[in-house]
Amino acid sequence: xxxxxxxxxxxxxxxxxxxxxxxxxxxxxxxxxxxxxxxxxxxxxxxxxxxxxxxxxxxxxxxxxxxxxxxxxxxxxxxxxxxxxxxxxxxxxxxxxxxxxxxxxxxxxxxxxxxxxxxxxxxxxxxxxxxxxxxxxxxxxxxxxxxxxxxxxxxxxxxxxxxxxxxxxxxxxxxxxxxxxxxxxxxxxxxxxxxxxxxxxxxxxxxxxxxxxxxxxxxxxxxxxxxxxxxxxxxxxxxxxxxxxxxxxxxxxxxxxxxxxxxxxxxxxxxxxxxxxxxxxxxxxxxxxxxxxxxxxxxxxxxxxxxxxxxxxxxxxxxxxxxxxxxxxxxxxxxxxxxxxxxxxxxxxxxxxxxxxxxxxxxxxxxxxxxxxxxxxxxxxxxxxxxxxxxxxxxxxxxxxxxxxxxxxxxxxxxxxxxxxxxxxxxxxxxxxxxxxxxxxxxxxxxxxxxxxxxxxxxxxxxxx
Amino acid sequence: xxxxxxxxxxxxxxxxxxxxxxxxxxxxxxxxxxxxxxxxxxxxxxxxxxxxxxxxxxxxxxxxxxxxxxxxxxxxxxxxxxxxxxxxxxxxxxxxxxxxxxxxxxxxxxxxxxxxxxxxxxxxxxxxxxxxxxxxxxxxxxxxxxxxxxxxxxxxxxxxxxxxxxxxxxxxxxxxxxxxxxxxxxxxxxxxxxxxxxxxxxxxxxxxxxxxxxxxxxxxxxxxxxxxxxxxxxxxxxxxxxxxxxxxxxxxxxxxxxxxxxxxxxxxxxxxxxxxxxxxxxxxxxxxxxxxxxxxxxxxxxxxxxxxxxxxxxxxxxxxxxxxxxxxxxxxxxxxxxxxxxxxxxxxxxxxxxxxxxxxxxxxxxxxxxxxxxxxxxxxxxxxxxxxxxxxxxxxxxxxxxxxxxxxxxxxxxxxxxxxxxxxxxxxxxxxxxxxxxxxxxxxxxxxxxxxxxxxxxxxxxxxx
Numbered sequence: 001x002x003x004x005x006x007x008x009x010x011x012x013x014x015x016x017x018x019x020x021x022x023x024x025x026x027x028x029x030x031x032x033x034x035x036x037x038x039x040x041x042x043x044x045x046x047x048x049x050x051x052x053x054x055x056x057x058x059x060x061x062x063x064x065x066x067x068x069x070x071x072x073x074x075x076x077x078x079x080x081x082x083x084x085x086x087x088x089x090x091x092x093x094x095x096x097x098x099x100x101x102x103x104x105x106x107x108x109x110x111x112x113x114x115x116x117x118x119x120x121x122x123x124x125x126x127x128x129x130x131x132x133x134x135x136x137x138x139x140x141x142x143x144x145x146x147x148x149x150x151x152x153x154x155x156x157x158x159x160x161x162x163x164x165x166x167x168x169x170x171x172x173x174x175x176x177x178x179x180x181x182x183x184x185x186x187x188x189x190x191x192x193x194x195x196x197x198x199x200x201x202x203x204x205x206x207x208x209x210x211x212x213x214x215x216x217x218x219x220x221x222x223x224x225x226x227x228x229x230x231x232x233x234x235x236x237x238x239x240x241x242x243x244x245x246x247x248x249x250x251x252x253x254x255x256x257x258x259x260x261x262x263x264x265x266x267x268x269x270x271x272x273x274x275x276x277x278x279x280x281x282x283x284x285x286x287x288x289x290x291x292x293x294x295x296x297x298x299x300x301x302x303x304x305x306x307x308x309x310x311x312x313x314x315x316x317x318x319x320x321x322x323x324x325x326x327x328x329x330x331x332x333x334x335x336x337x338x339x340x341x342x343x344x345x346x347x348x349x350x351x352x353x354x355x356x357x358x359x360x361x362x363x364x365x366x367x368x369x370x371x372x373x374x375x376x377x378x379x380x381x382x383x384x385x386x387x388x389x390x391x392x393x394x395x396x397x398x399x400x401x402x403x404x405x406x407x408x409x410x411x412x413x414x415x416x417x418x419x420x421x422x423x424x425x426x427x428x429x430x431x432x433x434x435x436x437x438x439x440x441x442x443x444x445x446x447x448x449x450x451x452x453x454x455x456x457x458x459x460x461x462x463x464x465x
Numbered sequence: 466x467x468x469x470x471x472x473x474x475x476x477x478x479x480x481x482x483x484x485x486x487x488x489x490x491x492x493x494x495x496x497x498x499x500x501x502x503x504x505x506x507x508x509x510x511x512x513x514x515x516x517x518x519x520x521x522x523x524x525x526x527x528x529x530x531x532x533x534x535x536x537x538x539x540x541x542x543x544x545x546x547x548x549x550x551x552x553x554x555x556x557x558x559x560x561x562x563x564x565x566x567x568x569x570x571x572x573x574x575x576x577x578x579x580x581x582x583x584x585x586x587x588x589x590x591x592x593x594x595x596x597x598x599x600x601x602x603x604x605x606x607x608x609x610x611x612x613x614x615x616x617x618x619x620x621x622x623x624x625x626x627x628x629x630x631x632x633x634x635x636x637x638x639x640x641x642x643x644x645x646x647x648x649x650x651x652x653x654x655x656x657x658x659x660x661x662x663x664x665x666x667x668x669x670x671x672x673x674x675x676x677x678x679x680x681x682x683x684x685x686x687x688x689x690x691x692x693x694x695x696x697x698x699x700x701x702x703x704x705x706x707x708x709x710x711x712x713x714x715x716x717x718x719x720x721x722x723x724x725x726x727x728x729x730x731x732x733x734x735x736x737x738x739x740x741x742x743x744x745x746x747x748x749x750x751x752x753x754x755x756x757x758x759x760x761x762x763x764x765x766x767x768x769x770x771x772x773x774x775x776x777x778x779x780x781x782x783x784x785x786x787x788x789x790x791x792x793x794x795x796x797x798x799x800x801x802x803x804x805x806x807x808x809x810x811x812x813x814x815x816x817x818x819x820x821x822x823x824x825x826x827x828x829x830x831x832x833x834x835x836x837x838x839x840x841x842x843x844x845x846x847x848x849x850x851x852x853x854x855x856x857x858x859x860x861x862x863x864x865x866x867x868x869x870x871x872x873x874x875x876x877x878x879x880x881x882x883x884x885x886x887x888x889x890x891x892x893x894x895x896x897x898x899x900x901x902x903x904x905x906x907x908x909x910x911x912x913x914x915x916x917x918x919x920x921x922x923x924x925x926x927x928x929x930x
Contacts, residue, residue, distance in 0.1 A: 107706035107818045131710070153653040162653055164662070165630055178906050185816040187846035188618040188627055188887040190666050192899050192929055193911045197629070197662035201655050218714055241572035245596075248753055249682055288713060292757035351650040353572045381652035422653040434657050441643050445917060446658045452913025464657055 003070040003090055003458070006046040010067065014049055014091070017059050022050035022097075032077070033092060034085070037139075040344050041082025041428045045072065045092035052097055054171065054179060054210040061208070062177030064091060064458055072460050073204040075116060075143030079150065080345050081427030083203045088461045093208065095145055101125055102211070108185045109216045110168055115145025115209045122214070132219040134160035136252075137423065138330060145209045151201035153423030155252040158244065158380040159286075162423065164200045169213035172199055175454035185213055198449065203425050204460040206453040220286035222293045223251070225316035227325055228304050229277035233257055236279040237356045239308040240379045244352075246303050248285065248296040253380030254329055255355075256280040260336075260376050264328040267335030272328050273321055274314055281379065282316075282329060332376045333385070340372070342390035344402050344429075348413040349422030352382040361412050362386060371401045383422030410436060426464045434465070468535045468555055468923070471511040475532065479514055479556070482524050487515035487562075497542070498557060499550065502604075505809050506547030506893050510537065510557035517562055519636065519644060519675040526673070527642030529556060529923055537925050538669040540581060540608030544615065545810050546892030548668045553926045558673065560610055566590055567676070573650045574681045575633055580610025580674045587679070597684040599625035601717075602888065603795060610674045616666035618888030620717040623709065623845040624751075627888070629665045634678035637664055637671075640919035650678055663914065668890050669925040671918040685751035687758045688716070690781035692790055693769050694742035698722055701744040702821045704773040705844045709817075711768050713750065713761040718845030719794055720820075721745040725801075725841050729793040732800030737793050738786055739779055746844065747781075747794060797841045798850070805837070807855035809867050809894075813878040814887030817847040826877050827851060836866045848887030875901060891929045899930070 004010075006026075015023045026046050035042045051057050064071045070090030077084055086092050098114035104126070105112070111126060111133065120140035122133050137147060137154035146152070148170070153162045160166075169183035182196035183189055189196075199206055230236035240253055256272075257279050265271050281304075285296040297315070304310035316325050337343055350358055359375070366373040372391055377384035388405055390398045410420055410433045420426060420433045435443055446465045450457070469475075471491075480488045491511050500507045516522050529536045535555030542549055551557050563579035569591070570577070576591060576598065585605035587598050601619035602612060611617070613635070618627045625631075634648035647661035648654055654661075664672055695701035705718055721737075722744050730736050746769075750761040762780070769775035781790050802808055815823055824840070831838040837856055842849035853870055855863045875885055875898045885891060885898045900908055911930045915922070 105816075105818075106710050108816045109710060151655045151659070153655070157653055161626075161630065164659075165626065174906070180904075180906055180910075182907075184882040184884070186814045186882070186884055186887070187817070188622055188814045188843075188848050189884050190616045190618070190812075190886040190888050190890045191884040191902060192666075192891055192907070193671075193914055194616070194629075194662055194666055195907060195910060197659055197665075198914075200662075201657075201659055206658075218710060245571050245574060245683060287752075287757060289757050289760045291760075292752060292754050295754045295756075347655075349651045349653045351570075351573045352652070353570075378653075383653050417649040417651070419649070419651055419654050419656040421655040422651070423655050425655045426657055437656060439645075441639070441645055442647075442657070442660060445645075445660060448917030449658055449663075449914060452910060452917060 003088055004068045006069065006090070010069065011047065013063055014047060014060065017056050018049050018051055022052070024048035033074070036077050036079040036082055036084050038080040038343065038345065041085045041087065043085050043087040044089065045086040046089045048092045048094060050094045050097045054173060057093065057173045057208055057210055058177045058179055060091065060093060061173055061175060065176045065456060068456060068458065070458050070461050073208050075146035076118065076141055078139045078142040079146065079427060080424045081429040083150070083425055083427030083463055085428060087428055096143065104129070105185065110185050111214045111216055113144055113212055113214065115212065116143050118143055119147060126216055127219055130219045131216040133166060133214055133216055135163045135166050138333065144212055148200055148209055148212055149203050150423065150425035153381070153383060155254060155378060157378065158253065159249050159251045164197065166215045167196065167200055167212055168215050170196050170199055170209055171211035172207035173210050174207050175456065175459045183213070201425070203427060203464050205450060205464050206459065221288050222290050223284060223286040224293045224297055225282060225284045225322065225325065226297065226300065227274065227314040227316050228281045228283060229274065229311045230279045230281070230309060231311060233279045233359060234356050235309045236281050237379055239281065239304060239310065241353055242308055243283065243300055243303060244380065246299060248299050250283050250380060251286050252284040254282040255377050255379035256282055256329065260332060260374050261328060263335035263339050263374065264331045267331050267338050268327060270324060272324060277311060282325060336374050336387050336389070340389040340391050342398070343387045345424070346386040346406060346409045347383070347421045347424040348386070348409065348418050349383040350413050350416045350418035352380065354416040355379060355382060355384065358384070358412065358416065362409070365405060365408055369401050369405050371405065406433065428463055431465065468553055469533045471534065471555070475534065476512065478528055479512060479525065482521050483514050483516055487517070489513035498539070501542050501544040501547055501549050503545040503808065503810065506550045506552065508550045508552040509554065510551040511554045513557045513559060515559045515562045519638060522558065522638045522673055522675055523642045523644055525556065525558060526638055526640060530641045530921060533921060533923065535923050535926050538673050540611035541583065541606050543604045543607045544611065544892060545889045546894040548615070548890055548892030548928055550893060552893055561608065569594070570650065575650050576679045576681055578609055578677055578679065580677065581608050583608060584612060591681055592684055595684045596681040598631060598679055598681055600628045600631050603798065609677055613665055613674055613677055614668050615888065615890035618846070618848060620719060620843060622843065623718065624714050624716045629662065631680045632661065632665055632677055633680050635661050635664055635674055636676035638673045638675050640672070640921065640924045648678070666890070668892060668929050670915060670929050671924065686753050687755050688749060688751040689758045689762055690747060690749045690787065690790065691762065691765065692739065692779040692781055693746045693748065694739065694776045695744045695774060696776065698744045698824060699821050700774045701746050702844055704746065704769060704775065706818055707773055708748065708765055708768060709845065711764060713764050715748050715845060716751050717749040719747040720842050720844035721747055721794065725797060725839050726793060728800035728804050728839060729796045732796050732803050733792060735789060737789060742776060747790060801839050801852050801854070805854040805856050807863070808852045810889065811851040811871060811874045812848070812886045812889040813851070813874065813883050814846070814848040815878050815881045815883035817845065819881040820844060820847060820849065823849070823877065823881065827874070830870060830873055834866045834870050836870065871898065893928055896930065
C-alpha cells in the first residue's frame, strides 16, 4: 500500500500544530530515530514530530487520515522488535515530551500519567508516598506508553501479573483523530467489549495512547531476596514449580547461569558474591511484616536445601549485596549486546515446567547451527530471553542461521503451548512467527479488528499482523 | 433481522448431533429456560439443546451459520441482565452438562475446566489441595463459562482483581464452527491482539467458550474478618479509602446498612451478632502467617476506632459468627427478591470516593419517584447493587419509574466516571445505558468487532450492543 510522501505543505501544517522546534525534517533526523534498541530493523520517517498534548495528536491524526500519511508512535525507543520503527516512512510521532504525572489519587489508589512518563519516574514518584506500581520490566527508561503498548511483563509477574493488570483506564486517539476513553478509575468493569484490553499490547496499531490511569497498591513494607546456588541448570530450574506451589508466593524467581553471568560480570567489572556455582535462583518475597517474609524465607530455604538439592541459601541482605546481585541480573541484556556486533532475540514464554527441556534444546541448537546463544530468563513465569549473537558471522550466514534457528526455537515453544512473545511484543520482526503460532483464522480476526479501528491502515502499518 | 425458524429437518439434524434426550423441542421447553435469574427479560428458544462436548458445539454452529439460525448460550441461567435469554428464538445452547474438571496442573498452577463447571465446585476442588482460585462472585452456582462471559467480579476484587485476571487461556468455538485457542498455561503473553481479553466479558456474542484454563495461587493459610459498626452510612463509607491506603490491603470490604440488613435477617430468620448499629463495614484480610493477619487487624482496628469514628471492632472469629455474618451478606439479593413481586438492578461501579454522594442521590431519587430502592455493595471496589422494587406499583408505573430512575442513576454514575456494570454485564436490559456511557464512536468499534467475529450476527443477537 502506497502512502502519501510528505511535501512542503504537509511540513507547514505539522509546524503549525507542534511548532517549528518540535518538527524535525527528514534531512535532520538522527540515526537513533531510524531504529529501536536492538537495531535489527531500520527505517527513517519522513518527519519526526515531538508532540506535547493530546489535542496536537488529534490534529495530526485527522490530517494524516485525510491525506493517507503513515504514522508510527515512538516513546523511548527501547523496544526489541522494531515496533516503533517507521518502516513505511511518514510521521514519527514522538511522545517522549509528554511526560507529566497528571494526578495521584490516594483515595482511589490511581495514578494518571501522560504516555511519555518513564517507568523509573513512576516508581520513584509513588514509592515516596508508600504506594506501589508493581510491574517491573527490566528497562526502567521505557515509557509507560510503550509498556502498555507491548503489555510489558517484568520480574514480578508471578505475584503481581503484567502491565495489563495495572491499567485501569486509557485515553486513546483513534486513527481518525477522535479521542476516546476506555475504563477509568473504577476497579471493576463489565460494560461491553473491553476495548481497553484490546488496546493494551496492540503496539501502536489500533490507536495512540495519550493518557493512562494506573492502579496502585500500598507499598509492601518488607522485601527480601535470596541467592540460591545449585549444582547445575536442571536442578535449579526444576526446583521452581516446587517453590511456587510450596505455599509461599514469591514476587520474582530469576534464573542465573554461570555462562551468562560472566557477561554481566565482565560488563559491570564487578563480581557477584558467591559466584563459583553453575546455576542460581534469585528469589524475592515481599510482605507487610518482617515476620511474614521471615516465614517465607524459612519455608523456601528448608525446601530448597532439604528437598530440592540446593547447595546453600544466601540472604541478599546488605545494600551492597542487593546492588551487586540485582545489577548483575539487570545488566544481562546490555552485557550480551556488548559482547558481540549484533544480536537478535527470542522472547518466548512457555509453561514453567518445560524450561529445562527447552534450554536443553537451545544448547543443542547452538551446537548444531554453530552460533552462540546466551540466554537468561524469568524462571518463575516461563519467559525466556534468548539471544542469537552474530560474532564473526558473515551477513549471509547470520541471516541464514537466525532464520533457521528462530523458526526452530518458536516451533519448539509451540509444542509446549508456548507463545512467540512473553513481554516484548511482535512488532515488525516477529510477524511470521505470530502467524505460525495463532494460525490463519486468528490472523483474520486480528485483521478485522485492525480494519475496524484503522480502515485506512495508517497507524503503524506492517506491524503485529 | 429475520432468522430462519426451526423446522423438522433442523430438529432431526440437532438430534443427530446431541441425541434425542438432549434435544428439547419447543412444546416441551420449561418456563425456566425463557428467562434468567431476574425474570425481567423473557423469550423462548425454538429448541433447547444440552451439549456434551466441543465437537457437538462446532457442528451445531456450522449448521446454524449456514442456515441463519440464532444461537444463545446458557450456563446456570444466574445472570441478571437477560444475556442468556434467546430474545430472537432459535437454539438455546445449554452448556450446563459440560461440567468436567479436565486437569489440575499443580506445577504450572492452572486448572483446566469445561464451561459448565460451577464456581462452588472449582473452589471445593482446588482448596482441598491448598490451592486458590480467588474470584468470589456471590452466586456460587453460576458456571465458570458465565463468569468469564460477564467478567464477573465478586468480593475479593480489591486484592485479587476480577475473573479476567484469573483466566490464562480459553478455547472458543467461533460463529462459523471453527475451534480456536487463545492464551494457554503461560503466565505472560504479548503475542498480538489479546483475543482472549476480548472474549472475556463479551456475553456470548463473539464466540462460545468451550474450555478455560484458570490461574491458581497457593491458598492463603490465614484469613480473618472484622465487623466494624459505625454511627451512620457516611462515616462507614468514608472510612473505606483510608482503610485501603492505610498500608494493609484487605481482600474484601463490604458495606452493610441496617435498612438492607433487615431483609437478610428476615429472609434467613436469623440475626446478625451485634446488629443494633446503623451501618457496618465487613472487612477481610488473608496472609500466609497468623502474625501477618494479626498485624493487619491491629492496624485497621486502631485506624478505625481512633481516627475514622468506628464504634467498635468485632472479630468474626468463631465458625458460627463467620457463618451468620457472611450468610447475611450473601443472602442480600435473594432476600430483596423475596421482599417484593419484581426487582430490577443497577450494577454500577464508580470510584470508591464517590459512594457516599451516590447513595445520598439514590435515597433522594427513591423519595422523589416514590419507589423503594434497597441496595448493598462492595464498598472496597465501588461496585454497588441497587434494586428497584415493584411492590404494589402497576405495570405502567413500574415501567415508567424504572425508565426514569435508571436513566438518572446511570447518568449520575457517569458524572463520576462510573460505568453501567461492574460485574453483571450489559446483556439485553442495559444496552441503551451502555450506549449513553461509551458514545457512538465506541459503539461503532464494538459493532465492527462483532461483525468481524460473527458476520451473520447469529451469536446471541441483540445483546451488549
